[in-house]
Amino acid sequence: MTEKGLEHIPVLLNETVMGLAIKPDGCYIDGTFGRGGHAKAVLAALSSEGKMLGLDKDPEAIKVGQALALDDERFAIEQCSFATLSDAVSERLWQGKVDGILLDIGVSSPQLDIAERGFSFRKDGPLDMRMNPDEGMSAAEWLATAEMGDIERVLKTLGEERFGKRIARAIVETRETAPLTTTTQLAALVEKASPFREKNKHPATRTFQAIRIHINNELGELTEALQQAVDALAVGGRLAVISFHSLEDRIVKRYFRDQAKGDDLPSYFPVTADQLNPSIKLIGKAIKASEAELAANPRARSAVLRVVEKLA
Numbered sequence: 493m494t495e496k497g498l499e500h501i502p503v504l505l506n507e508t509v510m511g512l513a514i515k516p517d518g519c520y521i522d523g524t525f526g527r528g529g530h531a532k533a534v535l536a537a538l539s540s541e542g543k544m545l546g547l548d549k550d551p552e553a554i555k556v557g558q559a560l561a562l563d564d565e566r567f568a569i570e571q572c573s574f575a576t577l578s579d580a581v582s583e584r585l586w587q588g589k590v591d592g593i594l595l596d597i598g599v600s601s602p603q604l605d606i607a608e609r610g611f612s613f614r615k616d617g618p619l620d621m622r623m624n625p626d627e628g629m630s631a632a633e634w635l636a637t638a639e640m641g642d643i644e645r646v647l648k649t650l651g652e653e654r655f656g657k658r659i660a661r662a663i664v665e666t667r668e669t670a671p672l673t674t675t676t677q678l679a680a681l682v683e684k685a686s687p688f689r690e691k692n693k694h695p696a697t698r699t700f701q702a703i704r705i706h707i708n709n710e711l712g713e714l715t716e717a718l719q720q721a722v723d724a725l726a727v728g729g730r731l732a733v734i735s736f737h738s739l740e741d742r743i744v745k746r747y748f749r750d751q752a753k754g755d756d757l758p759s760y761f762p763v764t765a766d767q768l769n770p771s772i773k774l775i776g777k778a779i780k781a782s783e784a785e786l787a788a789n790p791r792a793r794s795a796v797l798r799v800v801e802k803l804a
C-alpha cells in the first residue's frame with residue numbers, strides 16, 4: 493500500500509527528545525514505533541555506538557521499521573506489544589541497561605486515515621480497529637457477541653458516553669436482524685440512538701474511542717508496560733510517555749506519582765522521603781503542545797508528555 497498522503501507527524505518531538513536527555517552511546521527503545529518520527533529523532537542524536545529497538549503491533553509500522561533497520565544498523569524492529577517489553581529487553585540482555593524508553597500511545601494518523609483499518613467513523617471500512625489485524629477479536633466480532641451490559645459498560649467507562657445504554661440497546665437490536673460490519677453502519681446507528689449532538693463532535697466519536705480502547709486492551713497494556721519499562725531502565729535512564737486520553741494520562745500520572753513517592757508506609761513512620769526507596773523521580777511537569785504545534789498539527793491537541801528518571 494502506498495503511504496503517500498498517509499504520513500504521521502510526531503507530536504511533542506523536541507520536547508520528547510529533550511526529555512529523554514539522550515546519551516550518544518546509549519541504548520533506547522521506542523515502544524510505539526509508528527512511522528518512526530520519534531525514533532529517527534533519537535537515532536539522529538545517537539553516535540555510531542548507540543542502539544535502538546522499535547516495537548509496534550501494527551504490520552504497516554513494522555514494514556517501515558524493517559526498511560529503517562536495513563538502512564541503519566544501529567536500529568532493530570520487533571512486532572509485539574509494549575506490554576511484553578520485558579521479553580524484548582531480556583532477549584537482548586538489556587535488563588537494567590536501557591538509557592531511555594518512549595511510549596507514544598494511541599493510534600497513528602495512517603491507522604486513522606486508512607479506511608480498511610476500521611478506526612475512523614469518517615471513512616467507510618470494515619469494523620476492525622485492531623492495532624494488529626492478525627491478532628485478537630475485531631470490533632465487529634466483539635459487537636456481534638458481547639452482552640448488552642458489557643457494551644454499555646465499555647461505552648460509559650472507556651468513552652464517557654452518557655447515552656451508552658441507548659447505543660448498546662440499538663447495537664443489540666440491530667444485530668438481531670443483520671450483523672454490524674462497517675464503520676459507517678455503526679456511526680449511523682450511534683447518530684440515530686443519540687438524542688442530541690455535542691457541538692463540533694460527531695456523535696460516534698466516544699463510541700469508536702471506547703470500542704477501540706476495549707478491543708486493544710489499551711489501558712491494561714499501558715499499565716503492564718509502565719512497570720516493565722521502569723525495570724528495564726539503567727539508573728539515570730529516562731521514560732517518556734505521551735498519552736492522548738484522560739484515562740491513559742491518569743494511569744501514567746498515578747503510576748509515576750506512586751513510584752516517585754516510594755514505599756507506602758504510614759505517615760507516622762520516622763523515615764525521610766529518600767528512605768522510602770522511590771524508584772523514579774519526576775522530570776518537570778506534564779507538557780502539552782504549543783500553539784505553534786497545534787496550528788501545524790491539530791492531532792496534538794490532547795497530547796500530554798510526562799517524563800521520569802530511574803533512581804535505583
Ligand SMILES: C[S@@+](CC[C@H](N)C(=O)[O-])C[C@H]1O[C@@H](n2cnc3c(N)ncnc32)[C@H](O)[C@@H]1O
Nearest residue numbers: 502524526527528529530548549550573574596
Ligand atoms: C501515536 S502512534 C506512534 C507514532 C510514532 N511515535 C511516530 O512518530 O511515528 C502509536 C503507535 O503505537 C502502536 N501501538 C499501540 N498500542 C501498542 C501496543 N500495545 N504495543 C505496541 N505498539 C502499540 C500503534 O500501532 C501505532 O503505530
